[in-house]
């Protein structure tokens with residue numbers, strides 16, 4: 001589903017955000033990417049979306065060879081994924097319904113198909129009643145649920161999320177996490193970048209830890225802290 | 236491509252949203268494009284009017300032949316007949332003193348009083364010779380060989396001058412066309428770039444969600460098209476009004492200037508202006524999109 005082989009990312013200003021990352025996430029997995037601020041979590045997500053290009057190494061996502069694909073292919077890669085951002089990134093001039101429908105409009109979906117699919121997904125995230133409301137009229141948690149609905153509308157095999165709960169209070173964060181778990185149970189592979197210790201610890205999912213661009217840990221059913229080696233806390 | 240038509244409603248809505256975010260500058264650019272296109276419309280119309288006038292006068296190429304004072308009516312009529320036989324002459328007719336006088340009164344209109352200062356009729360009789368324009372040189376040569384002719388006046392001068400005016404209008408038309416094109420493209424591509432910059436964040440989100448380039452760009456293309464078509468419609472309306480006024484003014488005091496039929500002139504102008512604005516709209520938007528992309 002996702003494979004990084006010897007991936008290094010050096011930004012034009014010289015910052016090396018990721019160093020020789022080797023990583024495999026299988027179909028149906030739920031994995032966290034953790035690490036302190038600046039450790040390279042967002043960079044890793046950006047490489048998956050081809051928002052940034054790897055400086056070295058090979059990346060495969062959803063059957064696309066991300067590192068070698070042409071510009072024209074990029075939209076197809078992105079449409080094959082669901083994406084959720086920390087700041088929601090909803091379109092402010094569109095209603096909840098339109099925001100979610102938009103995800104389908106950019107594919108060649110028929111209007112009939114859209115009218116059928118959107119209410120279903122809005123129901124899944126519990127926002128059926130807010131369909132005609134604008135994002136600015138929603139709470140943060142609700143906005144993130146809209147974003148989730150949008151990410152799910154094309155039934156992606158893989159969902160990536162960069163700090164999806166970063167702007168939410170703990171309770172709302174849990175709601176979002178529950179939704180992500182549910183989505184995962186329905187068969188979608190989920191990759192979440194986060195630095196929320198409590199959530200990671202409680203979920204007992206796979207944990208991939210980054211430290212200053214280096215992958216320092218990859219554990220099935222891991223926890224946030226890793227005191228086994230040197231007793232140091234990495235967040 | 237199929238997707239563009241499927242989502243036309245979406246695109247229109249998007250375009251309106253983009254334009255509403257910057258309503259004032261959008262309205263202003265419609266007005267300025269409209270004014271520029273109006274000038275183009277008037278230049279094109281001027282070109283067509285002068286071309287038509289030249290064509291009409293060319294078709295009616297005529298020569299005035301003044302004969303010797305001493306020649307009597309009989310002799311003059313004989314001369315008319317022999318002129319008729321020259322190749323290239325379509326018609327030749329004797330214009331008597333009083334007819335010459337009446338013609339001038341008609342041309343001068345209100346100013347005909349000046350003729351009253353003359354005690355006698357200052358006009359001499361002459362022979363009006365209608366010819367085919369391309370036969371002008373040949374006819375003049377033949378006339379040279381005839382006796383009893385004192386003086387020949389041809390309207391080559393007038394034709395030359397009209398030719399110059401037409402030429403001027405044509406060059407002006409080209410220059411205006413170029414100026415209008417450049418000015419409109421600059422305004423438009425600037426507007427499009429502005430719109431894209433105002434929506435930068437959203438556009439970035441659209442990209443990350445996998446929206447194809449055409450999907451992102453189309454509303455802006457539509458915006459450009461709406462702006463120039465709006466300007467074009469404005470220009471066409473203004474120019475139609477101005478031409479109607481012009482016709483109303485010219486028809487009275489200047490009846491001898493042959494004008495192209497007003498309706499055809501105006502509808503032709505409207506078609507040209509709208510097509511020009513559509514093309515400019517598309518090209519300008521594409522330029523704007525390209526320049527925004529490099530930022």
Ligand SMILES: Nc1ncnc2c1ncn2[C@@H]1O[C@H](COP(=O)(O)OP(=O)(O)OP(=O)(O)O)[C@@H](O)[C@H]1O
Pocket residue numbers: 011012013015016017035036037038039040041042043044195
């Ligand atoms: N566009 C960029 N240009 C230059 N350097 C960048 C750019 N984006 C990120 N970096 C640098 O790359 C490193 C990794 O950044 P990244 O955003 O991936 O970290 P992160 O783990 O997501 O941090 P946070 O938890 O604060 O979001 C940092 O040192 C950052 O300053």
Ligand SMILES: [Mg+2]
Pocket residue numbers: 041042043162163
């Ligand atoms: Mg980050």
